[in-house]
Amino acid sequence: MKIIVPMAGMGKRMRPHTLTVPKPLLPIAGKPIVQRLVEDIASVADEKITDIAFVTGRFGSETEERLLKVADNLGAKGHICYQDEALGTAHAILCAKELLDGNVIVAFADTLFKADFKFNAEKDGVLWVQKIEDPSQFGVVKINDNGVITDYVEKPKEYVSDLAMIGIYYFKDGATLRKELEYLIENDIIKGGEYQLPDALRNMTEKGMEFVPGEVEEWLDCGNKNATVHTNSRILAFNSDKDQKDSSAKIKNSIINEPCYLGENVVIENSVVGPHVSIHENTTVKDSVIKNSIVYTNTVIEGLNADNSMIGNHVTFKSEPKDLSIGDYSKQ
Template sequence: MKIIVPMAGRGSRLRPHTLTVPKPLIPIAGKPIVHRLVEDIAKVLNDSIDEIAFIIHESFGKEVEQDLIAIAEKLGAKGVICYQNEALGTAHAILCAKESLSGPVVVAYADTLFRADFNLDKDADSVIWVKQVEDPSAFGVVQLNEANEIVDFVEKPKEFVSDLAIIGIYYFKSGETLRSELEYLLDNNIIKGGEYQLTDALENMKVKGLRFVPGKVEEWMDCGNKNVTVETNTRMLNFLKLDNELLIDNSVVLENSEIIEPCFIGKNVVLRNSTVGPNVSIGDATVVENSTVKNSLIQTNSVIKNAVLDNAMVGNHAVYDGKHTQISIGDYSVLE
């Protein structure tokens, strides 16, 4: 089994945090978004992963590429780096990893996390991960027949046709078939909105009689902007607590301080005269002093002093000493 992860976008809605780090590498509860994504996919697949192909912009740099390859290797897979340097759509992005489009593959966009407990139907030609939503008009949705098979894809329906939203994760039994359909779109310049769309390839496959079925997820978590990323961190921490995952490192130094769980606290963190939690993630080697922090994300090697933070997001190597509460400051920022 192979996983293909398109992630070449700039993540502009999450700036300033994505000015120095691609959005999929921003940690949620101590692990990069893309790391959690591929881990959760591996659990659903119940199969060994041979290769993970990451589709990035070439400007992301060698350090990012090394981080991504390390994520694949932690799952026992080979990491492959592919480039998409022009934003030409979802179909174009996937085809940038055409050498990996062989055998069974999963395509997963790296700006979403999920929780699911379903058995993958590997006899289907394709499985599309979906989540029941209250307002389908904001999403692409699927329609099902009585046999629980997908019979139509509808983009942002103005009238109700289905409440099963496509979350951006797909299984294909034959990577070769998907590659052929994507190449057909590009060879024939089939464009919508100025881009080559994966949904056009799916529609062509369905017309040819391929069998599509849904994989329904219980939770779907977005990481699009600061507020929803902080909310996703909160939800993930609560899930991990239920899973009894160790979230507080033994090296944490507590000086007249309290941790209210659930929290993720990394290595060599120092807490002085502070209350941290609930729903807080703090990266390695950060110092929090004379502060109260809840519902927030703080990355590595930062210093927080004299603060009352709630719904805040602080980058790496940042310094904050102030009165604002719902702050969002990026890497190497100093506010005193």
């Protein structure tokens, strides 16, 4: 089983945090988003993950080494593939065409999920979906009475289905997917200036391939700051039966309202932290009240009352209560 992770986008909706770190490498409760994604996929796949391709921009050798380590930690061979132009989802997947053979999972790196099923690798394909209240803002699938997908509709103005595609797909025959993606590009089949994966899916369905939905319990978006803070809170809640505090963390005259994640060498003094707070390694928090927030590495926080906030790496900050989104190396 192979995994392809398109992640070449600049993450503009997550700025300023993505000015120094690619969005998929932003940690959620101590682990980068992309690491959580591939681990979650591995947990629902029946087969061993042999290869993981990360389709990236030119993010530099340090980022590439971190991505290759993510693959290595799962016992898989890592591959770095480049998408130098933002030409759409179909184009992004085809940038990893050397892996488009046999069983393949495609997973876009701005989403996480919670599921308790093992998907059937004998199906032609499985598209992860979740039921939503307002389908008009998402791509949805239509299914027949046998539970087989019959069509793919992008942001329907009228109700056709409430099963939204969350951006994770399984294909039994990666070679067939590769041919359909190549067909789109060779014939310049473009929508909105981009080559779109649903066009390839529709062609495959019309040729008789049967795709079925794999419905997840919860779909967690990491597309912007508010969504990422919410996702952090849900991940902490999922793991609330575990101790999420590193043994090196020092807590002095403080209250920790679980669930919280405290990384290596975190210091909490005279503060109230939590619930739903992740504080990453080498960060110090003093005289503060922080809840429902993410604080990244090597940061010093004093006298802060924060909620629904993200605070970056190497920050020194002292302020009145605010709804924050602060980038790396900020000082105030």
